[in-house]
Amino acid sequence: MDRAIYIAMTGAKNNMLAQTARANNLANANTTGFRADFEQARSQGVYYGSGLPTRAYSQTERPATDFTLGNMEETGRDLDLAIEGDGFFVVTAPDGSEALTRAGNLVIGADGLLQTGNGLPVMGSNGVIVLPPLEKIEIARDGSINIQVQGQGPESLAVIDRLRLVNPDVANLEKGGDGLIRLNDGSDLQEDPNVTVASGFLEGSNVNVIDEFTHILALARQYETQIKMMSTVEENSDASVRLLQLS
Numbered sequence: 001m002d003r004a005i006y007i008a009m010t011g012a013k014n015n016m017l018a019q020t021a022r023a024n025n026l027a028n029a030n031t032t033g034f035r036a037d038f039e040q041a042r043s044q045g046v047y048y049g050s051g052l053p054t055r056a057y058s059q060t061e062r063p064a065t066d067f068t069l070g071n072m073e074e075t076g077r078d079l080d081l082a083i084e085g086d087g088f089f090v091v092t093a094p095d096g097s098e099a100l101t102r103a104g105n106l107v108i109g110a111d112g113l114l115q116t117g118n119g120l121p122v123m124g125s126n127g128v129i130v131l132p133p134l135e136k137i138e139i140a141r142d143g144s145i146n147i148q149v150q151g152q153g154p155e156s157l158a159v160i161d162r163l164r165l166v167n168p169d170v171a172n173l174e175k176g177g178d179g180l181i182r183l184n185d186g187s188d189l190q191e192d193p194n195v196t197v198a199s200g201f202l203e204g205s206n207v208n209v210i211d212e213f214t215h216i217l218a219l220a221r222q223y224e225t226q227i228k229m230m231s232t233v234e235e236n237s238d239a240s241v242r243l244l245q246l247s
Contacts, residue, residue, distance in 0.1 A: 003055060004229070004233045005230050005237075007055055008229040012227060013058070015222050016223065021037050021063060022216045025207045026207065030205060032103045033102030033202075033203050033204075034179070034206070035175060036065070039063050042061055043056040043058060065174075068206050072198065072201045075202055078199060080105055081202075082197065083195060083196070084197065084198055089101050089102070091116055091120040091121060092123060092128065093120065093178065100180065101180060108131055111130070113128065113129070123164040125161060129161050129163075131145075132147070135148040135152070139197065141199075143165050143196075144162045146160075165191060165195035165197070166190060167192040168183060168189065
C-alpha cells in the first residue's frame with residue numbers, strides 16, 4: 001500500500017486533536033477565569049536513508065494558551081474576586097504543588113479553609129489561609145483579608161492575612177490538563193505588590209465563541225479532505241494490484 005495513506009492518517013489525527021481542543025474551549029465559555037487553548041501542528045519531512053524528503057507527515061506541537069483578559073462581571077458577593085489587569089492567585093493543586101489560577105470565586109470551607117469554587121486551598125503570604133468563625137469579611141484591593149470575628153463588634157475588624165498575588169512572565173507559564181497554570185522553568189513564585197483585586201467581581205472566560213465555532217467547522221472540512229485522500233490512495237492501490245494481475 002502506498003505510504004501516502006499514512007500521511008493522510010497523520011493529518012486526520014491532528015485534525016481530531018485540534019477539534020478536541022477547540023471543543024474544550026467552547027465547553028468552558030462560561031467558566032470563571034478560564035484561559036482558551038490554541039492547537040498547533042506542522043509538517044515534518046520524512047527521510048529515507050540518503051534520499052530527499054519527498055513526503056511530509058503532520059506532527060503535533062505543544063499547544064499554547066491564550067492569556068488575554070476576560071470580561072469582568074459584577075456579582076456583589078464579598079468573596080468573589082477579579083484580578084485587575086495581569087496577575088494570578090496562588091492555590092495548592094491536588095498533588096500538593098503550587099499552581100496559578102484566575103478563578104476568584106472563593107468560598108469558606110467547613111473547617112474555615114479559604115478555597116476556590118472547585119475546592120483548591122488559596123495561598124496567602126503566610127501559607128494556606130484558614131479563617132476563624134466570623135461575622136464579616138472584607139478583601140482590600142491589595143489582597144489584605146479583613147475579618148470581624150464572630151461575637152465581636154465592628155471595631156474588632158482586623159487584617160489576618162493577605163492573598164498571595166503573583167505576576168510571572170506568561171512566556172514561562174504552561175497550562176496543565178487540570179486547567180491550572182504552572183511555571184515551566186522551575187523557579188519560585190514571587191509576590192507582586194502591584195497586583196490588585198476587585199471585590200464583588202468575577203472575571204469571565206476569554207473564549208470567543210464565534211471564533212471557536214468557526215475553527216471547529218474549518219477543522220471538520222480538513223478532516224473530511226484527509227479521509228477522502230485515504231480513500232483515493234486505497235483505490236489507487238487496488239487499481240495497481242489489478243494491473244499487476246493482468247500483466
